[in-house]
Amino acid sequence: MDPVAVAEEVAPVLAEAAAATDTSGSFPSHNVEVLRDRGYLRSPVPVELGGAGADLAAVCAAQAVLAGACASTALAVNMHLFGIGAAAEAHADGEPEAQLVLRMAASGTIIxxxxxxxxxxxxxxxxxxxxxxxxxxxxxxxxxxxxxxxxxxxxxxxxxxxxxxxxxxxxxxxxxxxxxxxxxxxxxxxxxxxxxxxxxxxxxxxxxxxxxxGAPWASWDRRSERMLAWFCCTVAAVYLGIAEAARDFALRHTSGRRLGGMQLPLARQPGVIFAAGEIDAGLRAARALLFDTIARRASALAAGDVPAAAESVAVKYVVTNAAVEATQRCFRMVGGSALYRRLPVERMFRDVQAGPLHPPTNDLALEALGRAALGIPPDAAPRWGD
Ligand SMILES: Cc1cc2nc3c(=O)[nH]c(=O)nc-3n(C[C@H](O)[C@H](O)[C@H](O)COP(=O)(O)OP(=O)(O)OC[C@H]3O[C@@H](n4cnc5c(N)ncnc54)[C@H](O)[C@@H]3O)c2cc1C
Missing domain, CATH: 2.40.110.10 (Butyryl-CoA Dehydrogenase, subunit A, domain 2)
Structure with missing residues (x-):
């Protein structure tokens, strides 16, 4: 089972129902059932324990696709998937306690x-x-x-x-x-x-x-790192997926819309072209940081190193904020029509705002990144100078 293939296969059905889910605020149980049936919810579980052995890169790629179709479904299942992914890495690291949670996930238990x-x-x-x-x-x-x-x-x-x-x-x-x-x-x-x-x-x-x-994140070790990395990267992937879907919609919309008296579509207006360039540049950088960090992390782990917390924190901060910025730009690019609920960009504009609110929130992320850049230990006391 390839989670990206499953996400691509179910995406059209999820996208079709996304507006109704948003309007009613009801939980898309059916989507979760479909994903459970297709094995998506056990995708990070090792093959020998009944899963697909999907690694962090594969889960992030799949979650971005799913979020572009229905952000709520993707974010909800993310709260299950990131813990299973971290447990799969614990299993690979030889920690026997991880087996229980992996076997539960393999049998369809939702956590x-x-x-x-x-x-x-x-x-x-x-x-x-x-x-x-x-x-x-x-x-x-x-x-x-x-x-x-x-x-x-x-x-x-x-x-x-x-x-x-x-x-x-x-x-x-x-x-x-x-x-x-x-x-x-x-x-x-x-x-x-x-x-x-x-x-x-x-x-x-x-x-x-x-x-x-005692919290696993009380000290920085492999256990804390895998929880933080799986959380930050998969959450970042969800919000990246929303922004990329908003971009795809905005490009289609402006390419297909011609205002009265115009010879060429809206997409030939300079403001729209520059907006498209700005959105493209921001999202390319965000996607590159996410997957480059994941690749460098895999190499570091293979060499026996524990990547610094700043690596995951930077991904979460940069990608979720880039997603907000790009989606807001898409909203303005589409123009007044974007205010109507009948267009998906209105929902995407609202959904993407939640990205920076997940921990570490912007303030805490910047504090962590700033301390790391300045060589100040995360727990240095007093917390601030006077
Ligand atoms: C859509 C969505 C789904 C979520 N699902 C889950 C879930 O399934 N499970 C789960 O556990 N959580 C979940 N969360 C919750 C999330 O983890 C946060 O707990 C929640 O958003 C409240 O956190 P907060 O920091 O904004 O609020 P508060 O804790 O009330 O903080 C308010 C503000 O104070 C700042 N702040 C807080 N502490 C400090 C500090 N020590 N130093 C400086 N500034 C500080 C924060 O940055 C924030 O700006 C979800 C959040 C969202 C948006």
Missing amino acids: GGSFTDAATGLNVRASSTPAERVEGGYVIRGRKAFCSLAPVLDVFYGTAGVTDGSGLLLFAIGRDAPGLRFVDTWDTMAMRGTGSWDVVFDDVFVPEVLTQL
């Missing part, structure tokens, strides 16, 4: 989660959702937000703060766990079909075996 506390937002170092230590595990109560895939996920993973002060707890739990509820709060301007609902924990017991104390 999604949230690190965002509903009341206090995202802080990857702490969580305001309390986890109380009890015999055999933890009891979790509270509410998390932004849980994409919530309508269909089988297993939830997330973070909570242990009330005895021992730190951040990572945990996983089945959808049917007593006290666990998914609440549809997702009425947003962008990515309306991702089903990124709230998750409510009414004294949910999580057995210790399904927990881990």
Whole structure:
């Protein structure tokens, strides 16, 4: 199974339904079912465990195609795929714990989660959702937000703060766990079909075996790197795919539209030609950075090196912002018609705005890149000079 071929095959059907998904804000369960049936959701699982062994480059290429057709579907399944991809690399690195999650994915289990506390937002170092230590595990109560895939996920993973002060707890739990509820709060301007609902924990017991104390990203090692790389690169690919689809639409639209009294189509107007050039230059650079970083990463890993965090952070920052800029340029290039919901560029304009909001957000990305450029350690204290 080639994920790019599957994405290309299903794209026309997804594109056809994308406007209705956006208008209703409903979750495109059917699309996810189709992708599960075609083996797309297990594509990063190693072949010997029942998947297609797709690497980061293949998954990113496929996700860009899928996002161009239906951004919500692509982003929702991305929250499952990036974790499976990181687990596949852990398996390749000889970490036996990764097998469980890979076998679950191979059998069709959908995994999604949230690190965002509903009341206090995202802080990857702490969580305001309390986890109380009890015999055999933890009891979790509270509410998390932004849980994409919530309508269909089988297993939830997330973070909570242990009330005895021992730190951040990572945990996983089945959808049917007593006290666990998914609440549809997702009425947003962008990515309306991702089903990124709230998750409510009414004294949910999580057995210790399904927990881990301490965040994997607390120190920079191979484990942190693969999570960050899979997250940043696949998220970047989704937003790149939206922008490339907006570009394709804008080029077609202006090439086919001739205003009254004009001899030649709109695409022969200087403003449109320069806009097309600007969009092309920005998206070429974004695509090149994404896939060049992935290729250099593969070489570094093969040599036994752990690439720096700045590599993945730069991809996420540059590509998602380039995607916003290019899509906005497409919007203006299309002109007044772009305001109508009947044209896909209106939806793409809204959807692409979500890119820079994923972690690391622009401020945090620039801080990380600036510190790396200046040789300042990520955790240097005090954080700022006076
Ligand atoms: C479409 C979509 C789907 C998503 N799906 C998921 C999902 O499935 N699972 C999941 O876990 N998350 C998901 N997220 C949520 C995402 O991970 C963020 O948690 C969410 O966007 C809120 O983060 P925020 O940083 O903008 O908000 P807040 O945490 O409220 O932060 C607000 C602002 O403060 C800034 N800020 C925050 N902390 C710091 C700091 N330490 N230093 C400086 N500035 C800071 C941020 O950059 C931001 O500008 C999704 C987000 C979107 C947009």
